[in-house]
Amino acid sequence: xxxxxxxxxxLRISALNELQYRANFFLAAFNAxxxxxxxxxxxxxxxxxxxxxxxxxxxxxxxxxxxHVFIGGxxxxxxxxxxxxxxxxxxxxxxxxxxxRPADAQLLVxxxxxxxxxxxxxxxxxxxxxxxxxxxxxxxxxxxxxxxxLTILLGxxxxxxxxxxxxxxxxxxIRVDNMVQMLQGIYQAGRWPVSIYxxxxxxxxxxxxxxxFAITVPAEALADRLAGSTIALAVAFSAVxxxxxxxxxxxxLANYSGASA
Amino acid sequence: MLALARYYVAAGKLSIQGQIQYRAxxxxxxxxxxxxxxxxxxxxxxVAESQGGSIGGYSAEALTAYYxxxxxxxxxxxxxxxxxxxxxxxxxxxxxMLSRPIHPFHRDFAWFGGGKFVWILLWLPMAAGLWxxxxxxxxxxxxxxxxxxxxxxxxxxxxFALLWALGMxxxxxxxGSAIFEIFIAAxxxxxxxxxxxxxxxxxxxxxxxxxxxxxxxxFPIEVVIGxxxxxxVLAGLAIQTTWAAAxxxxxxxxxxxxxxxxxxxxx
Numbered sequence: 001x002x003x004x005x006x007x008x009x010x011l012r013i014s015a016l017n018e019l020q021y022r023a024n025f026f027l028a029a030f031n032a033x034x035x036x037x038x039x040x041x042x043x044x045x046x047x048x049x050x051x052x053x054x055x056x057x058x059x060x061x062x063x064x065x066x067x068h069v070f071i072g073g074x075x076x077x078x079x080x081x082x083x084x085x086x087x088x089x090x091x092x093x094x095x096x097x098x099x100x101r102p103a104d105a106q107l108l109v110x111x112x113x114x115x116x117x118x119x120x121x122x123x124x125x126x127x128x129x130x131x132x133x134x135x136x137x138x139x140x141x142x143x144x145x146x147x148x149x150l151t152i153l154l155g156x157x158x159x160x161x162x163x164x165x166x167x168x169x170x171x172x173x174i175r176v177d178n179m180v181q182m183l184q185g186i187y188q189a190g191r192w193p194v195s196i197y198x199x200x201x202x203x204x205x206x207x208x209x210x211x212x213f214a215i216t217v218p219a220e221a222l223a224d225r226l227a228g229s230t231i232a233l234a235v236a237f238s239a240v241x242x243x244x245x246x247x248x249x250x251x252x253l254a255n256y257s258g259a260s261a
Numbered sequence: 262m263l264a265l266a267r268y269y270v271a272a273g274k275l276s277i278q279g280q281i282q283y284r285a286x287x288x289x290x291x292x293x294x295x296x297x298x299x300x301x302x303x304x305x306x307x308v309a310e311s312q313g314g315s316i317g318g319y320s321a322e323a324l325t326a327y328y329x330x331x332x333x334x335x336x337x338x339x340x341x342x343x344x345x346x347x348x349x350x351x352x353x354x355x356x357x358m359l360s361r362p363i364h365p366f367h368r369d370f371a372w373f374g375g376g377k378f379v380w381i382l383l384w385l386p387m388a389a390g391l392w393x394x395x396x397x398x399x400x401x402x403x404x405x406x407x408x409x410x411x412x413x414x415x416x417x418x419x420x421f422a423l424l425w426a427l428g429m430x431x432x433x434x435x436x437g438s439a440i441f442e443i444f445i446a447a448x449x450x451x452x453x454x455x456x457x458x459x460x461x462x463x464x465x466x467x468x469x470x471x472x473x474x475x476x477x478x479x480f481p482i483e484v485v486i487g488x489x490x491x492x493x494v495l496a497g498l499a500i501q502t503t504w505a506a507a508x509x510x511x512x513x514x515x516x517x518x519x520x521x522x523x524x525x526x527x528x
Binding site: 030031045049054 | 287289292311312450
């Protein structure tokens with residue numbers, strides 16, 4: 001079966017399942033708006049004491065924040081639910097049911113679950129990005145928007161790969177739920193451009209947990225701060241991360257023994 | 262009373278053993294926690310440096326000390342949050358606790374209290390790393406160190422009781438997470454968690470003084486970084502004790518009507 005068709009069908013079914021619980025929408029919207037208000041207060045507070053944060057103006061920071069909210073929404077809506085499901089299946093030995101199906105196991109474990117209401121963050125993130133762009137003093141061109149879309153797509157791929165690599169450790173360690181807690185904590189660092197961090201942390205946020213590629217680089221694209229070489233690096237990096245993720249996934253599957261099946 | 266003390270010691274020991282058993286898992290959890298203050302530290306240091314090296318009476322080095330101590334205070338004041346309460350109610354996990362002759366508050370308080378010893382042990386190498394990376398300006402006296410030790414345990418008692426009381430809302434509604442999010446947002450802005458309250462608008466400082474949040478974050482930090490007089494430290498410890506006593510009393514008052522609402526949704 002066509003992998004795209006299969007993935008779409010799974011996503012549709014899990015989304016329809018989630019759509020039954022409409023109260024969750026109000027909860028997700030409330031949480032998203034509260035997080036947005038808090039984020040805006042924090043940015044306002046920082047810029048009440050300074051005009052520039054290591055060369056970043058307030059509108060540019062708004063764009064970073066919008067991208068952070070957008071990518072965070074994608075993670076919570078599509079990546080995390082699947083990773084939690086995978087962790088649970090590995091721990092309980094129920095991954096067998098997925099592995100016996102005649103389709104690629106990595107694809108199946110990546111499209112089984114959705115928290116569709118979390119997509120409210122996608123809308124909020126894009127609105128914040130748009131407000132940041134409008135407040136910018138420079139003109140935003142088609143090239144900027146194209147680079148933004150391309151780097152966002154690469155960022156999504158990279159973040160998915162990192163989440164899957166971490167989750168794959170469950171094949172060996174069994175309990176990795178706190179690793180995901182750790183990732184969620186580290187993700188908060190992406191709310192600020194990585195260039196403000198000291199070198200050692202910047203390195204970690206670029207190549208180990210690559211929030212630089214997922215959040216700062218797309219924001220730089222819109223703020224006219226992005227060099228062409230960075231886009232090339234992002235493309236090359238995402239290709240390497242995809243390859244490594246695939247290898248780690250296959251290694252993980254080889255270690256799976258259906259512990260509690 | 263002696264029996265209760267024995268229970269606390271036994272439950273605390275069990276918790277320590279449990280946390281040591283899953284130390285790698287606890288470590289990951291702690292790393293996720295510690296990113297938050299590192300982010301604040303970098304942001305506010307950058308702001309201070311752009312303003313000539315100090316902001317709101319805090320030098321860049323003093324801000325560094327603030328956030329490094331913050332990491333210990335944060336590790337100390339983790340409690341049983343309302344989301345975990347929701348899970349406990351929905352899954353019917355409270356049944357077993359209700360069948361015991363001891364109040365569940367004691368079980369949770371002893372469990373989390375015992376776990377702090379492991380958390381502090383795991384925190385030490387991380388604090389050393391942050392110390393080397395950021396070079397804070399801190400040299401507490403023996404009195405300040407002793408007062409800090411008392412203050413962080415009282416901060417734990419206040420925040421633990423606050424979260425526990427808040428979590429009891431899930432007896433009435435299984436969706437307590439919205440209330441918890443409001444709590445976290447208020448705490449972030451009014452406790453000194455985001456930034457020392459001196460850097461916030463004046464009205465937040467006035468509101469913050471009347472709420473318990475400040476006594477769980479900023480106060481213990483200020484005790485050890487030497488920004489308070491002896492009188493202020495003693496007054497602060499008294500306020501922490503009052504908050505802890507008031508919140509625990511509140512829990513005891515609400516408990517009976519709360520349990521009468523308990524239906525163990527998924528039990």
